[in-house]
Amino acid sequence: MVNISPPQLLILVFLFFIMLGTVLLRLPISTTESITWLDSLFTTTSAMTVTGLAVVDTGTSFTLFGEVIILMLIQIGGLGIMSFAVLIYMMLGKKIGFKERLVLQQALNQTSVGGVIKLVKNLFVFSFIIEFIAFLLLSVRWIPEYGWIKGSYYSLFHSVSAFNNAGFSIWPDSLSRYVGDPIVNIVITSLFIIGGLGFTVLADLKSTKEYRRLALHSKLMIFGTFALNIIALFTIFLLEYNNPNTIGGLSTIDKFWASYFQAVSPRTAGFNTVDIGSLERSTVVFMLLLMFIGAGSASTGGGIKLTTFIIILLAVVTFIRGKKEISIYRRTISDTFIFRALAISMISVLFIFGALFILCITETEQPFLKILFEVISAFGTVGLSMGITASLTPLGKMVIIFIMFLGKLGPLTLAFSLSRPEKAKFKYPNEDLLTG
Template sequence: MTKIKLTPPQFLVVVFLSFILFGTLLLKLPFASNEPISWTDALFTSTSAMTVTGLITVDTGTAYSVFGEMIIMFLIQVGGLGIMSFAILIFMMIGKKIGMRQRMYVQQALNQTTIGGVILLVKRLFIFSIIIESIAVVFLTLRWGPEMGWGEGLYASIFHAVSAFNNAGFSIWSDSLMGYVGDPVVNIIITFLFITGGIGFTVLSDLWAKREFRQLSLHSKLMLIGSLIINVIAFLIIFIFEFNNPATLGPMATGEKIFAAYFQAVTPRTAGFNTLDIGSMEDPSIILMLLLMFVGGGSASTAGGIKVTTFLIICFAVFTFLKGKYEIVIMRKTIAPHLLVKALAISTIGLAFIFSAILLLSITEKEAPLLTVIFEVFSAFGTVGLSMGLTFKLTVIGKLVIIFMMFIGKIGPLTLAFSLARQSVENIRYPKEDILAG
């Protein structure tokens, strides 16, 4: 019998699809829901949880039982930290040798450039997640325990801590976190969780090992500085545009306005929680959020999008061209040309999928405003989970389109392309010739 040999990208796609289908079957069990759930909605929820997106077609807190919510939480944790990471952890626990092929799978799953150090990264990944989520659970329980009872408060804290750290955006409350728009504890803890999870485990590992900014790798420096700049600019823009909006920041006190603007500025980086009604925000704020959702978080993180470093490489390439130079130099380091090619490929393939999905949804969801459709697609591709209210109204075909976009956004457009394409090594070099561009 002939064995089917899968490349790392193909293996990752197959395993991911298997977990999504397994989650769908579990969510269809009679005791997993409080009301009849269709196969499409179960598949949608399972995909949204595994891709840590957070878009929902049925209300999580009312449609699913505690068992169903625990299944969703399990899928979020596995999807956020990575299937192969859990597999490696099990291998280490039972004392099984981790071979070269397993290391290659982890390298692909965590988007690492080399095989070396991937096992150490997996170990640190689990240590980081356990410590950070546990600390968050303590603080959130102290906040919610007296309000809703210690048992229910603890459960809500665990669910939201797991969801936030993995940038999933799932909430057991129908209005997400809108009831805590001005609450300092909830705002600080939840944003700390999804910002930390979205920076990337490579950066966290680098910080743990070196602890001084000047000793960090160029990737870590770009992620930290880039994230800070993007978050500050986004906060200022949303604060200005929404300041007098009667449906969002308008009626609030200054302190609440600051917290609300800050939360909405950082949540499009694939977190998915919201403390304001997204559908009531001004169009300029929505357009800014489209860009933030497309950029996303960091490589080897729980976040989606094309990634901050991909976006920065393209930006620096533009600046380099405008200055009349040909080599991209960042912080006195020259960026290899193939990284620019990769960045352009990721962005172009991503935009192609987004355009195709918008085109399909504009046909199937004829009653929805175009901006609402565009927002839904960007949210799905960036595995963000924010919505302007379209998700609950999607047709069956519309749901399938969004399911596909969430899947693409999580595994990455290049991984899907590599899993479908035949890879070949080309040793022949051809003569160069210029073409007219621009």
């Protein structure tokens, strides 16, 4: 019998659903006009990894059946394949074994198997309640505009897509037509901010009412998300204020809404209300950092994760201040998590560099900045693009598919699936090394 580790099982199940989705989207009933197998694979991977990059227009290239398939892939990919498997097991009255809990631990990026079943239960309850509330709020806005059937469907599609940080939209310009609409801006951004916090944080908030009693992870995620979003809001507002191709021609309040939306969207959401390709270069570079950081662990988002970024920052500050231990909120962070954060970041940078190198060879007609933006957007499962996705070469599309896959599962999951770690039976002597 083949011994498959939890990371390997997670990858195999994920690949199975991608293959299944590729076949379903290739059916004549799924599309308004025939698409290639590669485009079907790209769309399926983008949906399963809740990225949102698209080589064909979702609203015009797919039928209602095809769009429903994409929506199901987004929901499965966002909440996790293994989470749905556990839900089915529980509905059938089956016992969840230790190996299944290990796979769940890997899928939900938890530090231990304890409490993973409870987390899965909370995950589904939170998700469906939040999506339903958002559906009702968007229906109030879109049913009067599009009618009962279309308005309800558009509300459902964008609620699921936004909460799962997928970025898929029915309209070719994403949500640009609602750049100054308060309801759409508030509901959509609230969905992907909540989804990006992570289900661990949501469960902690449910059981703990006081901020000071929250777990360290929850405190860092809440404070970090708030701080980063505020910084991003004012940065983009100032950088784009006089740009006539983005927010320059808007009223002051609409400039605020557009800046706010573009500030929080790079945290793996993928929706946009202005033309990303028309942003100032300084804004694009700033958004690259936001996309690389991403959302929270056990969330619907990607990237290296906000807590990883915070740990690395704290490690740098701690070293500069001459201290030996990282401490925050009267808690000390273990060296294990510091090494893990460094490993995640380094592996991510190497894969991004490799993908960028290949695309610079294959996509010779595209500017470097647009290629870099595409790669980091794929890795962060963001879905924002400067308009080059559809024109990528076949090899370029395959590279982006792999990077989306890597970004969703996480670089460490892939690394662990390929490695066979062994405990050292002895320890070598220390020796100093020159650095810096």
